[in-house]
Amino acid sequence: xxxxxxxxxxxxxxxxxxxxxxxxxxxxxxxxxxxxxxxxxxxxxxxxxxxxxxxxxxxxxxxxxxxxxxxxxxxxxxxxxxxxxxxxxxxxxxxxxxxxxxxxxxxxxxxx
Ligand SMILES: [Zn+2]
Ligand SMILES: [Zn+2]
Numbered sequence: 813x814x815x816x817x818x819x820x821x822x823x824x825x826x827x828x829x830x831x832x833x834x835x836x837x838x839x840x841x842x843x844x845x846x847x848x849x850x851x852x853x854x855x856x857x858x859x860x861x862x863x864x865x866x867x868x869x870x871x872x873x874x875x876x877x878x879x880x881x882x883x884x885x886x887x888x889x890x891x892x893x894x895x896x897x898x899x900x901x902x903x904x905x906x907x908x909x910x911x912x913x914x915x916x917x918x919x920x921x922x923x924x
Pocket of ligand 2: 839840841865869
């Protein structure tokens with residue numbers, strides 16, 4: 813009988829909740845739904861304890877809604893900055909973002 817794999821990689825001691833510092837945090841993908849796989853591939857992820865994870869995931873409180881938006885803006889800005897550092901124009905970088913995620917979260921950015 814094949815031994816069931818232990819998914820210990822999901823809960824590591826050194827992985828701490830970025831809000832409260834508790835260890836064994838879970839990794840949360842910042843862009844949901846069809847962009848979850850993109851989030852994993854691109855590293856659009858944050859580490860959260862089960863309680864903060866639940867609150868962010870449910871997106872029901874004002875705090876969670878603000879934090880979700882803040883993290884999505886953070887990773888969008890970072891993605892665009894990296895593309896521009898690599899030589900892309902602002903327009904090309906924004907286009908690459910829209911091709912990947914399909915939605916703009918930042919007020920200062922105007923996709924075509
Ligand atoms: Zn926490
Ligand atoms: Zn999650």
